[in-house]
């Protein structure tokens with residue numbers, strides 16, 4: 001199998017100023033129609049998510065609450081995320097995240113390969129399936145969330161600052177396979193812009209519909225969500241044309257947004 005490294009970055013703008021039309025337009029231009037939809041196989045749920053032991057209790061509870069927020073958003077038709085206790089912290093060596101353990105990590109030393117202005121990164125290891133077909137998608141095999149405590153501080157108590165819950169909810173959306181939603185910060189937690197004053201701790205209707213549509217859950221309204229084959233059977237009827245990829249979703253603090261794809 002031909003292997004390649006595909007790095008795809010979508011950034012959540014994090015300036016103190018409200019987004020201008022220019023930045024919204026820049027975000028829209030980075031929307032990737034070339035990016036096939038991504039999803040976990042149904043058998044992967046509930047995802048056993050561990051939280052690094054270097055988070056404080058308040059931070060740990062905040063992170064766990066956001067997993068529950070996604071589960072609750074679909075009335076537990078599917079339990080997407082299950083709190084699975086603690087795990088040891090990891091270093092800034094990105095290679096050390098290639099394991100079978102889905103973790104939320106607090107990095108006091110941010111990897112040099114990642115932009116220093118990234119607030120957080122969700123790194124997804126997946127397999128591109130049905131390449132070149134209209135049915136192309138990325139099967140998610142593994143994912144982690146890395147939060148940049150090297151360059152930023154996060155709050156959990158609604159005080160001024162980057163709201164940890166808001167960022168974790170957004171990143172867990174990526175973890176579940178959601179891409180950015182360009183509607184507005186009031187309509188989607190996946191909107192690619194955030195400010196220090198934003199508290200977005202519950203998925204909105206658009207997010208819920210996108211998630212329901214992706215995983216074939218009932219009650220989803222018609223939307224522009226990514227359409228995926230819902231059944232495991234559909235996922236099993238694949239072509240041999242596939243390759244392994246890594247996707248990185250970044251929340252940025254410097255108001256820029258970049259999309260890059262690296263092959264090797």
Ligand SMILES: [Zn+2]
Pocket residue numbers: 010011012170174180192249250251
């Ligand atoms: Zn994002």
